[in-house]
Amino acid sequence: MGYSEIICQICGVTFAIARIRTPQEPPTAAWDNHGTTGGGFVMCWAPDEDDFDDENSDGNVSGGCMIAVRADRDHEDGDLLALSQHPEEEMYPEDMRGVSKQDRAKILKRLGDLEKKYCLEHVAGPECGAGDGYHGDRISVEEMRTCSTMQGLVAKPPNWEPEDGDEDFERSGQYFLSGLVDSITNVDGLYSESSYPKRHGCDNTLPVTRHRDIAEDRYHVDFYSIPIHPACLESFKRATLRRYDRVDVGAFIQWWEVDSDEKSPVPIEDEDVRAGRSQWWQHFQGSEYLAANPCFVPNLDKGFLPMAPHTAGHEELFSSLPSEIRSLIFNHLSLEDISNLLLASPLSNRPSQNELRRRLILEWPWLWEAWSKLEYSVWVGPTARDLRESVKPPGKQIIVSDTDVVNWGSVFRWITKQRSNGELKGLKNRQRIWKRCEEMLDIVDTLRKYAGIGEETPVLLDG
Ligand SMILES: [Zn+2]
Ligand SMILES: [Zn+2]
Structure with missing residues (x-):
């Protein structure tokens, strides 16, 4: 049987996702499609002099990418290490047209020799367009780990x-x-x-x-x-x-x-997943969020700020209205409008905040921090290697113990602003996965109805 990737049966994304580190990141921030802890990395070939001689050449079309030497240290050559473009590692630009001919000859010889025994690593420059891994600048190790x-x-x-x-x-x-x-x-x-x-x-x-x-x-x-x-x-x-x-x-x-079946689950509208699915996963720019953990979302906690203490004499406009009228008005406003109104009066009172939270849950049900205290399973944060080595993974679940203390306007604004900047990728992935789960549950509801069994009945159909 040929190579074919295993797909998560809930989110529809492969487990074979690679990451190409940037020159600023350590070697552990890079891995190939054999996973975060396999020790592999996305490779490249040593260039030769022809690549730089051609007059009209854009060279090896390079996005400022680098070649890192991942050989044993005793193969180091002091002279050559001095030519490295990176202070701590032996790393050379992929496009060496800017390097003197003499130095370039030395480097190319060295890379050519090493290539026979070792693998050279492709390190992502600012404009790297490689499709065999997600670019280190565009998604963090913590999100992808x-x-x-x-x-x-x-x-x-x-x-x-x-x-x-x-x-x-x-x-x-x-x-x-x-x-x-x-x-x-x-x-x-x-x-x-x-x-x-x-x-x-x-x-x-x-x-x-x-x-x-x-x-x-x-x-x-x-x-x-x-x-x-x-x-x-x-x-x-x-x-x-x-x-x-x-x-x-x-x-x-x-x-x-x-x-x-083999093809599921790829909903038609899940375009990024459909585009990425191939014999080998296609790491398209803009689809990095598909690799982000939907439960532990770095920086999400920064939106969950407590309310400023209520001070007499600074009542906001809506607090003086009867609750039915207030609800009526709020129902005609978007989440953004409500959030902005409450921002204009930062000492907004509780009923308005509760209204905002109710709307938030209605429109963003996937923001479970707003409505659930259910703890994550022990399996969510760690890799197998973390468990083997008793390493505590980063990430802390946000559990809102008292919804009355949170400023829901700030939650909404933080998430909206961060997401408009392409941040909180795990939350974007969560929203997508949630939709997929809803679709599965629609099918389950139909199955249960068809089978004439209630929700309380044990749910396994006989295989
Ligand atoms: Zn999944
Ligand atoms: Zn590159």
């Missing part, structure tokens, strides 16, 4: 026993969670890495994207799993919480068993 970490929803064997740390749905449903895998990228590499930790006796699962592979035991393995990003499952849980007032992972299983 779990994009290649996969978890499996594993079909339970008949002798399955509960274990410490099981979530409720694992005990009650037909699937349980595997540990994490950082670098399963394609069907050929399936057995390259075990999941960690071993759960329920299982550390080797076969991810499949069609239910009939499980139902028919197509590959004769002990454990099959549905591949997902842990953060996508958290998003799905909240979509069910919003719709059914309870977490219902079974709804995802029900959707998947009926509706998944």
